[in-house]
Amino acid sequence: MTSPVPEEGTGHDAGVPSDTAAVPAVRLSGITKRFPGVVANSDVHLGVRAGEVHALCGENGAGKSTLMKILYGMQQPDEGTIEVEGREVVFRSPADAIDAGVGMVHQHFMLADNLTVLENVLLGAEKLHGIGRRARARVSELARRAGLTVDLSLLVEELGVADRQRVEILKVLYRGARIVILDEPTAVLVPQEVDELFATLREMRADGYTFLFISHKLDEVRAIADAVTVIRRGTTVGTADPRTVTSRQLAEMMVGSELPSPETRVSSVTDVEVLRVEGLTLRSEGSERPLLDSIDLTVRAGEIVGIAGVEGNGQVELVEAVMGMRRAHAGTVRLSGVDLTSKGTMARREAGIGYVPEDRTRHGLLLDEPLWSNRILGFQSRRPVSSGAWLSIEGARTDTTRIVEQFDVRTPGIDVAAGALSGGNQQKLIVGRELSGDPVLLIASHPTRGVDVGAQAGIWEHIKTARANGLAVLLVSADLDELIGLSDTIKVIYGGRLVADADPRSVTPEDLGAAMTGAGEVGTDDGGTDDGGTDDGGTDRSTRGGDR
Incomplete structure (x- = not known):
């Protein structure tokens, strides 16, 4: 299954310059990095040819992020050497890496929305080419290479997700990077944008640029990479040829198990209405277009309703309005027949809403606090972490231990700070917490974003089990395979409106992606109306015999 890096000229789509193949663009030898109580990297070896796309795969916590932070100068190794284009280097900071031609595009964009594209690119790099005509000409030249065709004077807040990502790539190119680290670059893109x-x-690779591509989406890795290196438990376990290795084999290399599937085989949808949203409208100051425009939505017990949409089309506002984090200007929110429209977030949680937030580090966890303390968040007034007017530390600790065991949260103990866990283990902790207390509705916003295949499988299984037990789920996800696999019905949100329904049994990711961008249609464009009795994903699906 494992094999050496393909020989010169045998990579995907060709395009690897033969004259640069002899000297590796990057060579990491014997990299070891220790933290208190943890060995993040142990004797890691990685060779990346110039002008190739080299994928790096592994579980959350396997050591990928640490390794890339070392290559980008954010951390220094305890042992081992780094070579860039045949020269041994020591990076004390990202500035050192940039000077050596190494740049990094982070998963979470680092752009100033209130500045223009040009201003974002030049910010902090004014000494390179100034801020005038020469700088603009250089940015324009590199923008063509990065596939960015928008006006450089546009504000970043006016750009879609794909163009924002190109601006991030443009920033590192402008600073002279020829070796670019891409951290989960497709996490928020629809198939057409991917x-x-x-x-x-591919075009930039043909021009001699080298990419290190970090991703959990193994089919995409096999589609774009010239070689794949797998890291498991802090060390390299092999390099695979993406032309011959299967996604299943890569998953086995990463986690020792088969590639999980989100597919739900048996329907559990009932006719018991849990969430009913009617006419939900949310306006933005200074804008004529509402953020949410008369949203009608129903989720029943045992049903997963998926929301598909390109980021920025209202899914964040929908979730926050249902949670009470934003006060709607019109419309109603009812849970099990009880009107919660005027209630705050805590009252809605107490009524039985669990919430897995889109950004776990901003809205889901206190990173500097221990795991047991994070168990209390959102449950301050409920058992087992509350006893009357007082918090029960003992109850919180006991239940945190249960969550760690039941949800396979890999941690040395419950007194460890949440920020010390890998992203996947942080997410499992949140899912475990939110499924505690027998919620009647779970709002899951990108529940497996940035999570490896092992943690992903566990989270899917817990959601499916809760659904089978009667939980209603409102699922927002940019992973269209996840959305199609888990959902009983899918609704497309575009420009703040629910514009179409899609049948998960028949819709393809490509069709769904087209509808999300306004370039195509799926299902029926009914404006998202839901009369509670004719929804294509409601009780009707429970009579279809299950398999799809």
């Missing part, structure tokens, strides 16, 4: 990104990478 195809466009890959086309850009």
Whole structure:
């Protein structure tokens, strides 16, 4: 299953310059990095040829992020050497890495929305080419290479997700990077945008740029990479040829198990209405277009309703309005027949709403606090972490131990700070907490974003089990395979409106992606109306015999 890096000229789509193949763009030898109580990297070896896309795969906590932070100068190794284009280097900071031609595009964009594209690119790099005509000409030249065709004077807040990502790539190119680390670059892109990104990478690869591509989406890794290196438990376990290795084999290399599937085989949808949203409208100051425009939505017990949409089309506002984090200007929110429209977030949680937030580090956890303390968040007034007017530390500790065991949260103990856990283990802790207390509705916003295949499988299984036991789930996800696999019905949100329904049994990711961008249609464009009795994903699906 494992094999050496393909020989010169045998990579995907060709395009690897033969004259640069002899000297590796990057060579990491014997990299070891220790933290108190943890060995993050142990004797890691990685060779990346110039002008190739080299994928790095592994579980959350396997050591990928630490390794890339070392290559980008954010951390220094305890042992081992780094070579860039045949020269041994020591990076004390990202500035050192940039000077050596190494740049990094982070998963979470680092852009100033209130500045223009040009201003974002030049910010902090004014000494390179000034801020005038020469700088603009250089940015324009590099923008063509990065596939960015928008006006450089546009504010970043006006850009879609794919163009924002290109601005991030443009920033590192402008600073002279020829070796670019891409951290989960497709996490928020629809299939058409992924195809466009890959086309850009292939063109840039042909121009001699080198990419280290970090991803959990193994099919995409096999589509774009020239070679794949797998890291498990802090060390390299092999390099695979993406032309011959299967996603299942890569998953086995990563976690020792088969590639999980989100597919739900048996329907559990009932006719018991749990969430009913009617006419939900949310306006933004200074804008004529509402953020949410007369949203009608029903979720029943035992049903997962998926929301598909390109980021920025209202899914965040929908979740926050249902949770009471934003006060709607019109419309009603009812839970099990009880009107919660005027209630705050805590009252809605006490009524039985669990919430897995989109950004776990901002809205889901206190990173500096221990795990047992994070168990209390959102449950301050409920058992087992509350006893009357007082918090029960003992109850919180006991239940945190249960969550750690039941949800396979890998941690040395419950007194460890949440920030010390890998992203996947942080997410499992949140899912475990939110499924505690027998909620009647779970709002899951990107529940497996940035999570490895092992943790992903566990989270899917817990959601499916809770659904089978009667939980209603409102699922927002940019992972269209996840959305199609888990959902009983899918609704497309575009421009703040629910514009179409899709049948998960028949819709393809490509069709769904087209509808999300306004370029195509799926299902029926009914404006998202839901009369509670004719929804295509409601009780009707429970009579279809299950398999799809």
